[in-house]
Amino acid sequence: xxxxxxxxxxxxxxxxxxxxxxxxxxxxxxxxxxxxxxxxxxxxxxxxxxxxxxxxxxxxxxxxxxxxxxxxxxxxxxxxxxxxxxxxxxxxxxxxxxxxxxxxxxxxxxxxxxxxxxxxxxxxxxxxxxxxxxxxxxxxxxxxxxxxxxxxxxxxxxxxxxxxxxxxxxxxxxxxxxxxxxxxxxxxxxxxxxxxxxxxxxxxxxxxxxxxxxxxxxxxxxxxxxxxxxxxxxxxxxxxxxxxxxxxxxxxxxxxxxxxxxxxxxxxxxxxxxxxxxxxxxxxxxxxxxxxxxxxxxxxxxxxxxxxxxxxxxxxxxxxxxxxxxxxxxxxxxxxxxxxxxxxxxxxxxxxxxxxxxxxxxxxxxxxxxxxxxxxxxxxxxxxxxxxxxxxxxxxxxxxxxxxxxxxxxxxxxxxxxxxxxxxxxxxxxxxxxxxxxxxxxxxxxxxxxxxxxxxxxxxxxxxxxxxxxxxxxxxxxxxxxxxxxxxxxxxxx
Amino acid sequence: xxxxxxxxxxxxxxxxxxxxxxxxxxxxxxxxxxxxxxxxxxxxxxxxxxxxxxxxxxxxxxxxxxxxxxxxxxxxxxxxxxxxxxxxxxxxxxxxxxxxxxxxxxxxxxxxxxxxxxxxxxxxxxxxxxxxxxxxxxxxxxxxxxxxxxxxxxxxxxxxxxxxxxxxxxxxxxxxxxxxxxxxxxxxxxxxxxxxxxxxxxxxxxxxxxxxxxxxxxxxxxxxxxxxxxxxxxxxxxxxxxxxxxxxxxxxxxxxxxxxxxxxxxxxxxxxxxxxxxxxxxx
Numbered sequence: 001x002x003x004x005x006x007x008x009x010x011x012x013x014x015x016x017x018x019x020x021x022x023x024x025x026x027x028x029x030x031x032x033x034x035x036x037x038x039x040x041x042x043x044x045x046x047x048x049x050x051x052x053x054x055x056x057x058x059x060x061x062x063x064x065x066x067x068x069x070x071x072x073x074x075x076x077x078x079x080x081x082x083x084x085x086x087x088x089x090x091x092x093x094x095x096x097x098x099x100x101x102x103x104x105x106x107x108x109x110x111x112x113x114x115x116x117x118x119x120x121x122x123x124x125x126x127x128x129x130x131x132x133x134x135x136x137x138x139x140x141x142x143x144x145x146x147x148x149x150x151x152x153x154x155x156x157x158x159x160x161x162x163x164x165x166x167x168x169x170x171x172x173x174x175x176x177x178x179x180x181x182x183x184x185x186x187x188x189x190x191x192x193x194x195x196x197x198x199x200x201x202x203x204x205x206x207x208x209x210x211x212x213x214x215x216x217x218x219x220x221x222x223x224x225x226x227x228x229x230x231x232x233x234x235x236x237x238x239x240x241x242x243x244x245x246x247x248x249x250x251x252x253x254x255x256x257x258x259x260x261x262x263x264x265x266x267x268x269x270x271x272x273x274x275x276x277x278x279x280x281x282x283x284x285x286x287x288x289x290x291x292x293x294x295x296x297x298x299x300x301x302x303x304x305x306x307x308x309x310x311x312x313x314x315x316x317x318x319x320x321x322x323x324x325x326x327x328x329x330x331x332x333x334x335x336x337x338x339x340x341x342x343x344x345x346x347x348x349x350x351x352x353x354x355x356x357x358x359x360x361x362x363x364x365x366x367x368x369x370x371x372x373x374x375x376x377x378x379x380x381x382x383x384x385x386x387x388x389x390x391x392x393x394x395x396x397x398x399x400x401x402x403x404x405x406x407x408x409x410x411x412x413x414x415x416x417x418x419x420x421x422x423x424x425x426x427x428x429x430x431x432x433x434x435x436x437x438x439x440x441x442x443x444x445x446x447x448x449x450x451x452x453x454x455x456x457x458x459x460x461x462x463x464x465x466x467x468x469x470x471x472x473x474x475x476x477x478x479x480x481x482x483x484x485x486x487x488x489x490x491x492x493x494x
Numbered sequence: 495x496x497x498x499x500x501x502x503x504x505x506x507x508x509x510x511x512x513x514x515x516x517x518x519x520x521x522x523x524x525x526x527x528x529x530x531x532x533x534x535x536x537x538x539x540x541x542x543x544x545x546x547x548x549x550x551x552x553x554x555x556x557x558x559x560x561x562x563x564x565x566x567x568x569x570x571x572x573x574x575x576x577x578x579x580x581x582x583x584x585x586x587x588x589x590x591x592x593x594x595x596x597x598x599x600x601x602x603x604x605x606x607x608x609x610x611x612x613x614x615x616x617x618x619x620x621x622x623x624x625x626x627x628x629x630x631x632x633x634x635x636x637x638x639x640x641x642x643x644x645x646x647x648x649x650x651x652x653x654x655x656x657x658x659x660x661x662x663x664x665x666x667x668x669x670x671x672x673x674x675x676x677x678x679x680x681x682x683x684x685x686x687x688x689x690x691x692x693x694x695x696x697x698x699x700x701x702x703x704x705x706x707x708x709x710x711x712x713x714x715x716x717x718x719x720x721x722x723x724x725x726x727x728x729x730x731x732x733x734x735x736x737x738x739x740x741x742x743x744x745x746x747x748x749x750x751x752x753x754x755x756x757x758x759x760x761x762x763x764x765x766x767x768x769x770x771x772x773x774x775x776x777x
Contacts, residue, residue, distance in 0.1 A: 010557035012550070032550075032557045035668035035700060041550040064553060066560070066582035066627075074585065 001346045001369060002378040004339040006085050008033055012041060013063045014048055016110045017077045023113040025081035028106070029068055030088045037088035044091045047099035051107045059111070084117060090332075090341055101329040102336070120337035121366040140319060144171045144285070147317070148179070148239055153284040153310050157291055157460070158319035163359060164287040167319060168241050171285070179283075180234040183241040190251035192269045196223035203230050220272035227273065231280035238282040240273075246290045249299070263300045267308065274309030284310045289400065290408065318460050320474075327355045334363070338370050349381055353388055357475035358463055361397035365477065392477075392484040401462055401478070402485075410457050411450050417442055418458060425464065425471055426482040433472030501735045504599040508535045512614055519614075536591035539617070543588060546618060551700050552587050552625035552708045558665040559644065559710065563629065565661045566643055573771075578636055583628045583718075589621070596733060597621065619705055622697045626709035630718045633764055634680075634757045637712050641676050641694045644712075648674040670704065672697040676712065680754070690724060690750030692717045716753040723749075 008031040016026045030041060045062065052060050063074040072079035091099060109117045144167070147154050156164050165185075172181045182202065189195045196219040197212035203226045204211065215222040231238045252265050277284055286292065296302040304312060328351055335342055342350060356362045368387055373379045379387070405422075409415035420442045424434040443451045459466050463475040473479040505528040512535050514522040519538055523530045563580055570578055594617060602610035612620045631637050647658050647666035655663065676696035693713035700706040713721075724746055728738050 008557065010553055010560055012553060032553045034558050034664055035551070035554045035702065037557075038547050038550040038554050038700070041553065042547050045550075064549065064584040064587045066556065066584045 001343075001373050001380075001384065002341050003373055004085065004087055004090070004341050005031070005033070006339075008087065009065075009067045009069075011065050011068060011085075012045065012088070013065045013068075013071065013074070015061050015063060015071075015075060015078055015081065016059050017061075017075065017081075018113065019059060025078050026110050027068075027071055027078055027081045027083045028110070028117075029065070029083060029085045030091075031085055032088050036092070040090075040092040040094070041088040043094070043096070044088065044099055044103060047096060047103045048107060051100065051104045055108070055111065057107070057111045060107075086336060087341060090336060093344055098326075098329060098332075101326050102332055105333075118333050118337035121334055121340070121363050121370050140167055140317070141170055141174065144317065145175060147315060148175060148283050148285070151281070151283065153314050154286070155292070155314040155316050156285065156287040156319055157316060158289065162289075162319050164289070164319055165243055168243060168285060168287050172239075172241055175239065178236065179239045180230075180236045181239050181241065182230065183243070185243045186248040186251075187244045190247045192219035192223065192248070192252070192265070192272075195248060195269075196220070196226065196272075199223060199226040199230065202226070220268050223269070223272045224276055228276035228279065231276055231282050238277070238280060240277060240282060240284050242284065242286045243288075245286050245288050245292045246295050249292070249295060253299075259300065263302060266296065266300060267302065267306065270311050271308040274311055278309040284314065286314060294408075294410070320459075320463075320465070327351075327357075330356050334366060338366070340366075340370055340373060345381065346384070349384055353384075353476055353480065355476050358397075358478060361395060361475075361477050361481075364395060364397050365391045388480070389484075392481050393488075395481070398478060398481050404461050408461075409454075411446065411454055414446065414450070414454055417446070418454060421458060421471065422462065422464075422482055423486055425473055426479055426486060430473060430476050430479045433470040436469045436471075439471055500596065500599055500732070503602065503604055504595050505531055506604060507595070507599045507602055507610060508532060511610055512538075532595070535595065535614075539591035539594055539614075542618060543591070543594075543624060547703075547706060548618075548625040548708070549588055551706045552627060553584075554700075555669055555698050555708050555710070556582060556584065556627055558661070558668055559629065561661040562643055562659075562665055563640055565659055566640065577632060579632055580636075580640075581630045583630060587625060587627055589624045589626070592733070594621065594624070622707050623709040625707075626711065628693075628711045628713065628718065630713060630715055632715060634714055634761045635764065637680070637694060637714055640712055644696070645671070645675050668701060669698040670701055672699065672707075676710075680713075680717075690720060690747045692720070692750060692754060714757050716757050717750075720750045720753050 011029040011031045014028040014030070016028075018025065030044060032041060048060075051057075061075070063071075065071060065074060068083060068085070071081060071083065091102070094102070106117045144154060144156075148171070156167065158164050168183075172183060175181060182199070184195060184198055186195060189198050193212060193215045196215040197208055200206070200211040200215055200222055201208045206214075211222075227240070248269070249266055252262055252269070274284075276282070293304060293307070296307075297304075328347075331350060331354065332347075334356070354362055354365060365388065368391055369379060369384065372383065372387055376383070405415050405418060409418060421434065421439050424438055424442065428434060439455065440451070443454060446454065455466065455471075458464055458471070463473055463478045464471055465474050473482075508531050509526075512531075513519045518541075520534045523534060560582065567575060567578055567580075598610050598612050598614075598617060601612055602608075618624060629640065631640060643662065644665070647655070647662045648671045650657065655666075658666065676694040679695055680692045682692075693711040695712075696710050698708050698710060728743060728746055731738055
């Protein structure tokens with residue numbers, strides 16, 4: 001693996017000039033080093049031309065360029081063009097379909113004047129993935145939008161780092177214009193007063209701290225009034241997105257030591273939020289890494305029947321790990337965006353060890369590969385092996401799964417069995433998994449409903465799929481991480 | 495041959511020898527309008543050329559040559575680097591269908607019932623300059639040293655290849671050079687000179703497919719300047735069917751000689767100044 005050689009000069013340039021002059025011109029440079037680039041250069045031009053023709057784009061042109069520094073000599077309108085460089089060899093050994101998967105979105109982004117063309121490693125690390133960094137959850141996006149249009153309210157559940165917030169933001173962006181959208185992040189505003197202040201601040205336009213002073217004496221009333229006013233003044237239906245609802249319950253727990261007081265406080269808060277939403281037929285989308293209903297049930301003995309209004313009617317949508325139609329293509333898109341050039345041997349190593357089923361750990365690992373490649377100039381397979389070993393040993397990217405296993409197992413005392421199931425899957429080659437019979441043997445002794453619930457929890461919580469009578473991991477990185485955990489545990493025992 | 499005659503000859507060549515309706519060629523147009531006839535042929539030629547890897551091959555060759563030239567530039571003494579510069583001209587990397595037809599027609603003995611020497615079926619294999627580019631340098635001496643560097647991998651005995659730089663080796667590995675040298679159209683005697691064109695010219699072919707060839711010209715800025723003026727004042731008018739006065743042709747040819755003398759003078763001055771500097775006298 002090496003960094004893209006941006007010192008190369010000879011290139012074929014695909015340029016795009018906005019005739020209106022409103023958008024910045026673009027030049028996509030396919031840099032050439034020698035004869036090995038002839039075949040990919042021909043093939044990628046065929047792919048680009050096909051897309052341009054199919055979409056009827058007219059502002060694209062091809063130029064042979066000797067020196068990108070003098071690109072305006074081929075077309076003076078390119079004097080301030082934004083230049084994006086790829087090496088032609090980054091597209092080697094790809095068939096027409098693979099080239100189209102990689103290049104079609106790039107062409108479309110250029111034609112639409114989008115600022116970013118490809119996602120990059122590290123582009124979404126530490127925050128929700130937005131825009132180009134949002135990796136392909138088109139089915140979930142479509143499903144969620146359809147539910148909102150049908151008037152439903154939704155609870156999105158998945159472990160942390162699975163992409164809930166990114167998905168919510170994408171959906172929010174896509175329905176803007178059709179709905180009025182409001183967003184609350186309760187990790188940032190983990191008390192009723194802060195939550196009410198956030199909504200009041202949106203409604204009145206006053207600063208957050210001013211709104212907080214107004215909300216503190218009676219947060220629930222301010223919450224209801226603000227939400228009511230926002231819904232009443234909106235010409236369109238309102239969709240309220242609430243991220244990490246349990247964080248607020250935890251906030252209330254800190255405020256109120258007594259369980260009865262907490263119980264009543266939580267229910268009042270939920271009512272204060274549900275009342276205006278119900279009144280104005282608004283939709284609610286709640287996301288969380290913890291099942292908030294189960295939390296309320298176990299922590300405060302609040303049953304589903306006690307939940308007010310919309311909160312009792314939330315449809316659950318489980319976000320599974322990314323099951324990409326073309327994982328190699330998504331990986332290549334990330335490499336393109338990051339300037340990492342993988343030769344065929346590197347690529348086969350990557351496909352053997354990494355996938356984007358869990359984008360967060362995968363991008364974290366690739367980020368470390370990027371840093372090391374920049375430092376060394378190149379990384380060979382043994383360096384990649386070493387990087388992976390270090391990553392699996394030290395990463396906290398999977399910590400939430402471990403946390404779920406230890407503290408959120410729905411059947412008390414059964415987490416060891418789930419760990420055994422995961423261990424069984426991890427002991428098999430990736431893709432083979434554990435058979436239903438093997439899993440049943442591990443779960444022997446549990447009631448049938450308990451066993452069923454545990455298996456459902458396993459699939460909902462971990463990067464595991466239940467298919468063809470087998471439980472399999474969907475993430476190669478998770479598979480290796482779990483193996484390394486078992487090995488570590490074994491070493492500790494010894 | 496007058497310009498009008500060549501235009502008529504092109505249309506006649508297409509009418510008689512274009513393989514109408516065969517393979518991927520369009521059918522003969524119904525109205526036989528010369529413009530429609532020529533457009534059909536140029537469109538087909540363009541598609542034919544685009545279907546080859548010629549342009550990508552030319553870019554690959556340019557990249558290899560560019561690397562050798564830049565490596566040379568980096569090895570120059572610091573005070574020489576700014577005066578040694580080069581420019582590549584890739585704007586006319588591919589020969590236009592009109593130029594291809596022009597060349598085919600010029601070499602065709604019309605009226606004798608003969609097929610053209612270069613035909614529609616084999617022009618891609620027969621023409622050396624379907625893809626070509628120029629490297630333009632400052633001094634005549636620069637042209638010489640660049641040519642030496644480019645020819646070196648092809649002239650050195652196999653045992654001496656270890657002397658080559660990695661960039662020269664990469665050029666050699668990817669491309670063969672016809673006759674192992676760049677033809678010299680600069681030091682050409684009066685009897686052998688057919689036009690005012692002055693350059694070093696080489697035909698490189700891709701090693702893995704010898705049929706894909708690219709012509710490379712290496713010349714000075716003054717030689718290029720002459721060529722560009724000649725192209726506008728003589729070549730293009732003739733192509734459009736206009737007459738060019740013989741006295742103008744003579745004058746333009748003489749300008750090539752004059753600019754050659756200018757190049758020689760600049761080289762002589764460069765040599766004197768270099769020697770003075772190396773002698774510590776400065777200038």
